Amino acid sequence: MHLRKYLLMLSISILAGILLIFSVFPTEKAAAAKKDDKVFLVGMEANYPPFNWTQQNKKHGAVPIQGSNLYANGYDVQIAKKIAKKLGKRVVVVKTEWDGLLPALTSKKIDAIIAGMTPTPEREKTIDFTKPYYNSKQIIVVNKNSKYAKAKTLSDFKGAKLTAQLSTVQYSLIKQIKGVIKEPAMKDFASMRVALESKTIDGYVAELPEGLSMAVADPNATYVELSGKKGFKLNSTESQEAIGLRKNDPNETKINQILSGISLKTRTKLMHDAVLNQPQATTQGNWFINIWKQYGNMLLRGIGMTLLLSIVGTVVGFIIGLLIGIVRTIPKAKKRPRRYLINFVNWLLSVYIEIFRGTPMIVQAAVFYYGAAQAFNINLDRTTSALIIVSINTGAYLAEIIRGGIISIDQGQFEAASALGMTHFQQMEKIVLPQAVRNSIPAVTNEFIVNIKDTSVLSIISVSELFFTGSTIAGQNFQFFHTYLTISLIYLVLTFTITRIFRMIEKHLDGPKNYDLMTNEFQVDTPKIGSEKEE
Amino acid sequence: MKKDYILKINHLKKSFGQHEVLKDIDLDIENGEVLTIIGSSGSGKSTLLRCLNLLEEPTSGQIIYQQQNILDPNFDRIQYRAKVGMVFQQFNLFNNLNVLDNCIVAQTTVLKKDRDSAKKAALKQLERVGMAPYVKAKPAQLSGGQKQRVAIARSLAMSPDLILFDEPTSALDPEMVDGILDIMKDLAHTGLTMILVTHEMGFARDVSDHVVFMDNGVIAEKGTAEKIFGEPENPRTQEFLKRYLNRI
Numbered sequence A: 001m002h003l004r005k006y007l008l009m010l011s012i013s014i015l016a017g018i019l020l021i022f023s024v025f026p027t028e029k030a031a032a033a034k035k036d037d038k039v040f041l042v043g044m045e046a047n048y049p050p051f052n053w054t055q056q057n058k059k060h061g062a063v064p065i066q067g068s069n070l071y072a073n074g075y076d077v078q079i080a081k082k083i084a085k086k087l088g089k090r091v092v093v094v095k096t097e098w099d100g101l102l103p104a105l106t107s108k109k110i111d112a113i114i115a116g117m118t119p120t121p122e123r124e125k126t127i128d129f130t131k132p133y134y135n136s137k138q139i140i141v142v143n144k145n146s147k148y149a150k151a152k153t154l155s156d157f158k159g160a161k162l163t164a165q166l167s168t169v170q171y172s173l174i175k176q177i178k179g180v181i182k183e184p185a186m187k188d189f190a191s192m193r194v195a196l197e198s199k200t201i202d203g204y205v206a207e208l209p210e211g212l213s214m215a216v217a218d219p220n221a222t223y224v225e226l227s228g229k230k231g232f233k234l235n236s237t238e239s240q241e242a243i244g245l246r247k248n249d250p251n252e253t254k255i256n257q258i259l260s261g262i263s264l265k266t267r268t269k270l271m272h273d274a275v276l277n278q279p280q281a282t283t284q285g286n287w288f289i290n291i292w293k294q295y296g297n298m299l300l301r302g303i304g305m306t307l308l309l310s311i312v313g314t315v316v317g318f319i320i321g322l323l324i325g326i327v328r329t330i331p332k333a334k335k336r337p338r339r340y341l342i343n344f345v346n347w348l349l350s351v352y353i354e355i356f357r358g359t360p361m362i363v364q365a366a367v368f369y370y371g372a373a374q375a376f377n378i379n380l381d382r383t384t385s386a387l388i389i390v391s392i393n394t395g396a397y398l399a400e401i402i403r404g405g406i407i408s409i410d411q412g413q414f415e416a417a418s419a420l421g422m423t424h425f426q427q428m429e430k431i432v433l434p435q436a437v438r439n440s441i442p443a444v445t446n447e448f449i450v451n452i453k454d455t456s457v458l459s460i461i462s463v464s465e466l467f468f469t470g471s472t473i474a475g476q477n478f479q480f481f482h483t484y485l486t487i488s489l490i491y492l493v494l495t496f497t498i499t500r501i502f503r504m505i506e507k508h509l510d511g512p513k514n515y516d517l518m519t520n521e522f523q524v525d526t527p528k529i530g531s532e533k534e535e
Numbered sequence B: 001m002k003k004d005y006i007l008k009i010n011h012l013k014k015s016f017g018q019h020e021v022l023k024d025i026d027l028d029i030e031n032g033e034v035l036t037i038i039g040s041s042g043s044g045k046s047t048l049l050r051c052l053n054l055l056e057e058p059t060s061g062q063i064i065y066q067q068q069n070i071l072d073p074n075f076d077r078i079q080y081r082a083k084v085g086m087v088f089q090q091f092n093l094f095n096n097l098n099v100l101d102n103c104i105v106a107q108t109t110v111l112k113k114d115r116d117s118a119k120k121a122a123l124k125q126l127e128r129v130g131m132a133p134y135v136k137a138k139p140a141q142l143s144g145g146q147k148q149r150v151a152i153a154r155s156l157a158m159s160p161d162l163i164l165f166d167e168p169t170s171a172l173d174p175e176m177v178d179g180i181l182d183i184m185k186d187l188a189h190t191g192l193t194m195i196l197v198t199h200e201m202g203f204a205r206d207v208s209d210h211v212v213f214m215d216n217g218v219i220a221e222k223g224t225a226e227k228i229f230g231e232p233e234n235p236r237t238q239e240f241l242k243r244y245l246n247r248i
């Protein structure tokens, strides 16, 4: 009886929480709902200044980022605007992780990639590239006071620990340096900057604008430019940036014409402005207060999204788990067709569980979000996709936990209930599930906490949960340690609070440790029989 | 006068795989009688009891209740089980429910009684077994003897026609046994039909109308309590009782 009441209370408060969170995201649904012809959807990381970055206002001609009230700006954005203008459209940026850009384009989530991307033969297998819109140079970003800051030739980097962004031309260039220690590639520039600052690497290969940016933003960083014979050997296209389009995009010729119309002088000017306009770190005052002052809203929204994902994921996952747990413990039916049906359903369910427990959530998210769009033309907005993925992933874990909870219930409980005439479902509802659910609370708490942290992998489909927000902030203020420290603190507070709440729920469910003896309340006129020797 | 039987068991057989545990059992239980089943461990007493309320599915044979074979596929097993109570050696109270709800839950779900009248019936039976003060306690907070009292009250609250007791005192500390036996003795005097498996021979002799001695899956001997305990015919019965009486 108690359990029901608490479950009801819990679900009501969770629903209220979800409503609250949804009211914080008024733009999210509206933006994702319609896709109109007048919009030029451009994919970029919005975290790679001076090519592209995120800012909180429209200053310097920034454009809105889809599904948020943030803005994107930078060299790429300015180029995108020039193209969109000639196409009679307006630019909306779809903030996408580097690895998500190609699938986003092929699955029609975006119309173009303008993200400082170099046309490589591999990429040209899946998408088309326009003529270059920027000609760059390859440089190596290093710490100002390190010995590599004075390097003159590539061979001076012998023994240096170098890296570059994952799946970029820059990363493949590292092997041209003899005796270099090639570190694993990193996911984004924020990570490389942190690594450089903390000296876990000696430098990273990047393009000139990144060097310019870093020299402006970080007083400890500088870059080494090696030209001609002393530098990297590469094809002319390898230090060019071009716009990625879907194969056979009818606008390709038109866009190439537009690009030809942008002179070298204009390009240099745009890059110059971008370097100047890119976000700068505030160094005065307390860093913690600064981060909250400057990015408080973003952080709150990140927290909201993380909570939304983990709460919905855990609650829906729990319901899925409960249903599957029940179905998987239905006793063997006597009638043949029914038994075959149950066996078949059980088989399907175990396939589901194996698949979702056996593959990483990051892969599931990418396959689901980009794959579904590409293969079946289903276009879900990313928050919905994220919610679905977290839920079915959690469901797969909890199904086994609840099944274990059910089968670990003493057979005597079933027998006593059967002997009283209760049906299988009555036994489940009144006796078995309350015990199984109660026993599974620690595991559910655990799953909840895992969800709070692991939803960070959903940044692959550009869901701006807390971690994604953190990377965005770090990309803007260049205060990597402080930003990630703040983010960690928030995660810690969230997980700690949730652990406490679930402890309280457990305590409530268990009832008081001691019971009160009822002496006079229930007097029934029946002669008392049997002695009470045992007391 | 024709006797009034509550259950008639005909040619009942039960096998677990190759192992035939009940071999052709014939047994009639009169309305209002106390029937005690004795026999050594593994002779099939529990299996017989469990077949009677269908916790085990008999392999063949008939169990007639109110002119119907309960093994008939169309027989309403739910209503039957509601009328046939069972008290287990291991109590099997519902761990998630307190004492009161343990005695209420089947009344509301199976008998579809409203909660108030179910509560009234539950309290009446809890009072009878001396557990009314403990309504709020959870099973884990009770002693073995207290649990068994609640389990008896839980069965009684369903107003059963028949209660099956499978060694109700075997899992209890010796000092708790008498309390339970006293309750059962008083129940026997109310005219409730009881089928009882026990090793408490003194008690069995006092309360039983009939005693059945089971040996290796068959009923080796059946008779009145005086006859079985006084002058058993079957040498196996004699041997079994001698062993027991020596031990006491």
Ligand SMILES: Nc1ncnc2c1ncn2[C@@H]1O[C@H](COP(=O)(O)OP(=O)(O)O)[C@@H](O)[C@H]1O
Pocket (backbone or CB within 6 Å): B016, B019, B021, B039, B040, B041, B042, B043, B044, B045, B046, B047, B048
């Ligand atoms: N579920 C079962 N599966 C296989 N054998 C069983 C099962 N239950 C009981 N038996 C066997 O049936 C025989 C009779 O058991 P039981 O009825 O519990 O005896 P008693 O209650 O007289 O001690 C024993 O040999 C026991 O091992």
Ligand SMILES: [Mg+2]
Pocket (backbone or CB within 6 Å): B045, B046, B047, B167
């Ligand atoms: Mg037994």
